[in-house]
Amino acid sequence: MNEEKADAEMSTNSAVDHPQEGPGELVLRLRGISKNFGAVSALADVDLDVHAGEVVALVGDNGAGKSTLVKILAGVHQPTSGTIAFDGKDVVLSDPATALGLGIATVFQDLALCENLDVVANIFLGRELDPLRLDEVSMEIRAWTLLNELSARIPSVREPVASLSGGQRQTVAIARSLLTEPKLILLDEPTAALGVAQTAEVLDLIERVRARGLGVIVISHNMEDVRAVADRIVVLRLGRNNGEFGADVSNQDLVTAITGADENSVSRRASRRRAQSHEVLT
Amino acid sequence: MTDNTQPVSRAQLLDRRDERVAHADTIGGMIGAFIDRVRSGDLGSLPVVVGLLVICTAFQSLNPVFLAPDNLVNLLFDCSTVGVISLGIVCILMVGEIDLSVGSVSGFSSALVGVLWVNQDWPVALAIVAALGLGAAIGALYAFLFNRLGMPSFVSTLSGLLAWLGLQLYLLGSSGSINLPYGSPLVNFGQMLVMPPIASYALAALAGVVLFATGYRMAARRRAAGLSASSLGRLLLKGALVIIVLEFIVYYLNLARGVPWMFGLFVGLCVVMNYALKRTKWGRSMSAVGGNREAARRAGINVRRIHASAFMLCSTLAAAGGILAAARLASSSQQAGTGDVNLNAIAAAVIGGTSLFGGRGSAYSALLGIIVIQSIASGLTLLDLSSSLRYMITGAVLAIAVIVDSLARRSRVSHGRA
Numbered sequence: 001m002n003e004e005k006a007d008a009e010m011s012t013n014s015a016v017d018h019p020q021e022g023p024g025e026l027v028l029r030l031r032g033i034s035k036n037f038g039a040v041s042a043l044a045d046v047d048l049d050v051h052a053g054e055v056v057a058l059v060g061d062n063g064a065g066k067s068t069l070v071k072i073l074a075g076v077h078q079p080t081s082g083t084i085a086f087d088g089k090d091v092v093l094s095d096p097a098t099a100l101g102l103g104i105a106t107v108f109q110d111l112a113l114c115e116n117l118d119v120v121a122n123i124f125l126g127r128e129l130d131p132l133r134l135d136e137v138s139m140e141i142r143a144w145t146l147l148n149e150l151s152a153r154i155p156s157v158r159e160p161v162a163s164l165s166g167g168q169r170q171t172v173a174i175a176r177s178l179l180t181e182p183k184l185i186l187l188d189e190p191t192a193a194l195g196v197a198q199t200a201e202v203l204d205l206i207e208r209v210r211a212r213g214l215g216v217i218v219i220s221h222n223m224e225d226v227r228a229v230a231d232r233i234v235v236l237r238l239g240r241n242n243g244e245f246g247a248d249v250s251n252q253d254l255v256t257a258i259t260g261a262d263e264n265s266v267s268r269r270a271s272r273r274r275a276q277s278h279e280v281l282t
Numbered sequence: 283m284t285d286n287t288q289p290v291s292r293a294q295l296l297d298r299r300d301e302r303v304a305h306a307d308t309i310g311g312m313i314g315a316f317i318d319r320v321r322s323g324d325l326g327s328l329p330v331v332v333g334l335l336v337i338c339t340a341f342q343s344l345n346p347v348f349l350a351p352d353n354l355v356n357l358l359f360d361c362s363t364v365g366v367i368s369l370g371i372v373c374i375l376m377v378g379e380i381d382l383s384v385g386s387v388s389g390f391s392s393a394l395v396g397v398l399w400v401n402q403d404w405p406v407a408l409a410i411v412a413a414l415g416l417g418a419a420i421g422a423l424y425a426f427l428f429n430r431l432g433m434p435s436f437v438s439t440l441s442g443l444l445a446w447l448g449l450q451l452y453l454l455g456s457s458g459s460i461n462l463p464y465g466s467p468l469v470n471f472g473q474m475l476v477m478p479p480i481a482s483y484a485l486a487a488l489a490g491v492v493l494f495a496t497g498y499r500m501a502a503r504r505r506a507a508g509l510s511a512s513s514l515g516r517l518l519l520k521g522a523l524v525i526i527v528l529e530f531i532v533y534y535l536n537l538a539r540g541v542p543w544m545f546g547l548f549v550g551l552c553v554v555m556n557y558a559l560k561r562t563k564w565g566r567s568m569s570a571v572g573g574n575r576e577a578a579r580r581a582g583i584n585v586r587r588i589h590a591s592a593f594m595l596c597s598t599l600a601a602a603g604g605i606l607a608a609a610r611l612a613s614s615s616q617q618a619g620t621g622d623v624n625l626n627a628i629a630a631a632v633i634g635g636t637s638l639f640g641g642r643g644s645a646y647s648a649l650l651g652i653i654v655i656q657s658i659a660s661g662l663t664l665l666d667l668s669s670s671l672r673y674m675i676t677g678a679v680l681a682i683a684v685i686v687d688s689l690a691r692r693s694r695v696s697h698g699r700a
Contacts (some may be wrong), residue, residue: 023473073578076580087491096579096580096581096582097582097584100582101582102570103607106580108580112396112574112577112580112581113577114567114569114570114573114577114578114641115573115574116572116573117569117573117642120383121569121570122567125566125577125578125581126567126570126578126581126582127582128563128566128581130341131562131563131564132559132562132563133562134561134562134563134566136500137500137503137504137507137509138507139298140507140509141296141508141509142508144296144297156297158297159298162695163697205649230387238440251320270286
């Protein structure tokens, strides 16, 4: 009976490529989100919309409040004020279980894996099949299916996660977030620890997730990755909205929005380099 | 992309496609993998087995009574009381906390049974249920202090150690001890009742058969699903080995009085606990909380409830151990649960291979560990050594066990097996 269950899950899973025309309906709507840690205001009056089948990149400098926003959406922190609407209904994300239950899956930057447990146990952590008699076979098959979809290179799903490399752990964490068939996936710096090939694989994966009709929020420092995959780029600066761009935005404009000034170290460096290369040419 | 429904050849097994991983499929490969595992610090129950061999040879050469069937039967009676307490310690260590008050809780519960049953004339079953219930309540109190007030378990249980000892002394009053009636079922259970030989042989055989049957069913399911599975020969070998070893032990014990029912109860509890820790969602959550509390919380596990279950189970099993100890001694005394009971229970779990640092452990570590501890105690008693020396030696053994655990942990981290 359990094999049947696993087969059914697999067949829904293999229906990956259903390209969707443009962004769909509104999945997530944040209005006026603020979060204070004591006297420090980490987020102030932040608005954010995410549609189905859309990748929204959240960029900003260190301390801009990206991670705080992700933690609020994951139910780890609660906002000091503001409203969250998910699927058209106002919701309160009081704890991680609530957020997961609604269909918001999160891959944290620190991955939040249990190093003492094996890959299967980590993927199914908190959502084990058959609570009183763990269905290890079905879980292992499903784990392999998910990992193969990510074209992951995991040697064995029965080794503790402690023995995996950083990239392999990222893959395990993403596979885990896909397990619940969520409506919205939050990826906090998904490519930060990855090599070139694995980064490309994760970007492919993000596009595949989007094609499924899911909303995706990606946080990244890597402008190349952001522009390669995002439909919309939302900039946070010092805990506030500081502009929204399409994927065709120039690097200059993006950096300006992130740092808050036309004249900044990045633009100065760029113009210096340009000047140098001109000198070499002439 | 992948199709798991067709029967596949070995190379295409779902979990064997990556050539970079060595898989130990032959007997030689298995031995090699075992050596690798030990080298990297994944010691499992190896230290216990080695320790037990050393202890047995040493004591047997000093006093030939040590391995006599009579002494071993007594040893198993003695094992069961602290062993049950140690099983609770395994639970609490799994989530990376500690309960230092198990000795006091066991003494308190033994006093309570004595007072309610003998002095107040309650039915014995009711007195036992009351003691167990109070044990659970003590665990719930620790859980409250830990979860809501953020009190470290080390401190809350240390104060509990004193508080419950005080309550035990208060309950027993000036008389100091209550004798439990000889011939009553509880005292008989603690001192005399052994399995009929037939039953003990049957249970030993059953263990091997169940091991084989579950292994066979699992292998069949895995093969059907296109995963690698252990071969029939290996399963048969394992089951047969278990049966032979257990039947020999049972035969040897039956040369004397036989296998105590109390030890049977203890082993039964170990089996149930092992199943709960290994094969249920609750057990998985326990390991997760012990391994990475924040990750467990983010995975949607109710960490507070897991902590509460661990504290309550630990105290309840401590209370159960106290009742068994009262039955074993046929008395509830002021000395019950004091002295080395606390440390022996904790030492047994650690010696058996449950990590003090949380997230790694097994119910059987309580069984193996307590046999080691009790063998040392029994051997030293046979040598007629003073309790001063006994304490020092037991303390040294515990220190060695923790050192082995710490070193193994460090080695696991550097070999990527933490």
